[in-house]
Amino acid sequence: MLKGKVAVVTGGTRGIGFEIVRKYLQNGAKVVLFGSRQESVDTALDKLKAENAAWEVEGKFPKLTDAVEVEKAILDVKEKFGRIDILVNNAGISQNTKLYDYTPEEFDKVIDLNVKAIFYAILPAAKIMKEQGGGCIINTSSMVSISGQPAGVGYPASKFAVNGMTISLARELGPDHIRVNAVAPGVTKTDMVASLPEQVVQAISAKIPMGRPGEPEEVASAFLYLASDLASYVTGEILSVDGACRS
Ligand code: NAD
DSSP: OOOOEEEEEETSSSHHHHHHHHHHHHTTEEEEOSHHHHHHHHHHHHHHHHHTTTEEEEEEEOOTHHHHHHHHHHHHHHHHHHHHOOOEEEEOOOOOGGGGOOOOHHHHHHIIIIIIHHHHHHHHHHHHHHTOOEEEEEOOOEEEEEHHOOSSHHHHHHHHHHHHHHHHHHHHHGTTTTTEEEEEOOOOOHHHHHHHHHHHHHHHHTTTTTTSOBHHHHHHHHHHHHGGGTTTTOOEEEEEESSSSSO
C-alpha cells in the first residue's frame, strides 16, 4: 500500500509509533524513525532488522522540542532519500496531575512536546512536500481531545490543539496536495497506559463499549489507511480508533 514512499515517524521506538513503523515497512515504505535516545533507537532498529533484514529503516534522535534540530533531521531525510511523502507526528507524553498540584513547568513540558514539536516538524516537511507536489501528515491525537479528562488538563489541552492544527492545516495545505489528518486512539496497551495508576486504567476500560483496550497494531492500521492512496480524498479528519469510548 505504500510502495516507494518515504516516511518519517516520530516516537517510533515503541508503543503505537513502533507498530506504525512496522506496518509502513510491511507495506513497502522506507522509514526513518525518530526516538529520544540513541539507545532506544538502536533497540528498535535491531528488532525491525531481526524481523526482516531487507526493510529500509533508519533512526535519528533529534530533540523534538528544538526547532533547529528537528529541521536539520527532516532536511537530512530529504537529502538521503530524495523526498518525504509521509510525516507521522506521534511522539507524545501524557499526564494525570490534579490541577491543584500542577506547576507551570509541567504544563509547558506537555505542550512543548505534544504541540510545539509537531509544529516544528511540519514546518520543514510541508515545504518539502509542496516542492515535490504533495504528501501527507498524520498527527496522533487522543480520545481525550473529544471527551477531555478529569485530571492532567495539559494533556487534553495539547490534543485539542493537535486537532486544531490538523483541521486548519488541512484547509491551508489542501491546494498544495498535502493531506493532514489525525488518529485519536482510545485506551491502547502501551507503556503510556502501563504508567497510569491501575485504578485509572480499570475505570477507563470499564467504560469501553468494545470491552477491552486497543492493541497498538489496531491503531497503526488507521495510520496505514490514512497514509495510503485509499485515503486520497480524506483530509482534515480526526479518525477515532477507540472502541467507541470517546464519549
Ligand atoms: P509510549 O510512551 O509507548 O511511546 C511514546 C513515544 O514517544 C516513544 O517512542 C517515545 O520515545 C516518544 N517520546 C516520549 N517523549 C519524548 C521526547 N521528549 N522526545 C522524543 N520522543 C519522545 O506511548 P504511546 O501510547 O505509544 O503514545 C504514542 C502517542 O499516542 C502519543 O502521542 C500519545 O499521546 C498517543 N495516545 C496514546 C494512547 C494510549 O492509550 N496509549 C491513547 C491516546 C493517545
